[in-house]
Amino acid sequence: MSRPKLYSGTRNASSWAMRAWLALRAAGVDFEEEIVNIVRPQRFANLKAVGRISPPAMVPVLVVDGVAIYDSLAIMEYANDACGGRLLPVDVTQRAQARSLAAWQHSGLSNICARISFESAFYPEKRTLTAVETSECERLFGVLAKYVAESSGPFLFGTLSLADLILVPTIVRLVAHDPVVPSRDAIEAWTQTLLAMADVKEWMRDARLLPPIWSDDYLVPGQPVDLRVIPDPFDAA
Structure with a gap:
């Protein structure tokens, strides 16, 4: 084999x-x-x-x-x-919940912050999130906070699952833009746990070495261009 x-x-x-x-x-x-x-x-x-x-x-x-x-x-x-099924919860209902989160992400995550692509996480300067994008972050983080609270962490269902892993790139692209929303504090420990994983750090380290890839959809039509340097949140993880 x-x-x-x-x-x-x-x-x-x-x-x-x-x-x-x-x-x-x-x-x-x-x-x-x-x-x-x-x-x-x-x-x-x-x-x-x-x-x-x-x-x-x-x-x-x-x-x-x-x-x-x-x-x-x-x-x-x-x-x-x-690996014998250990990346999904043992409980049947929780396993279905984890798959629900994975399916939500896989189907587009309700188009949450569609202009904030994965590529944009690596831009040296980033734009301010719009009011709608900030609201969308609050909605997503609020949903995730409920799972973390119910499981008592450190992951969405207690132990690491596909639900956590499939959301890593989304967390990377959103947290890189430093959204200020109440629910972010509730998942900060979960976020930092994900970003501190050795495999995540390895991928991110390699990604940072590459030239940024500009997306034409990044800037919002009619909105003033306000690019700023945001401290890299992944350095602390």
Whole structure:
């Protein structure tokens, strides 16, 4: 049996690859990795090549004994199965709740802060969040705070789960913009626990070394450009 091979993506652009990678690491899966450059213009040719092994022609893709698992959430579920199910709660209802959070993220997280991309977390200067974005942060953080409170931490369901791991890139991109909302304090310990994980720090360290990738959707039409330097919250983790 050969080692599984993960076709991953550019560290400061591929949030979905990060999710799959973190789950495989957390599960203790021994895998090879090939990082596919998904930055334009190389993106198009590189993903076309990925299409030879993956119908969606996207990353991440995990190849196990010649079989392609070509969706990030499916890879995360594979990781959970590979470690005997310890990345989901034992309780049936809690396991369904964890999967609900994962599905919410996977389906777009209700478009929360859609202009704040994963790439923007690595911009040297960042814009101020709009009032709507701040409200959306409050909504999301408030939901997560309830799970942390009910489990007593340190993770959403007590122990580390796919629900925590799938939300890491979202927490990275939002916390990088320093939203000031009441519910953020309630999940600060959870946030810092996630960001302090060795695997998260490794990915973030590699991502910081890459040139920032500008998104044309980042600035808000009609809003004055107000870019500012925000202290890197990940240095303290």
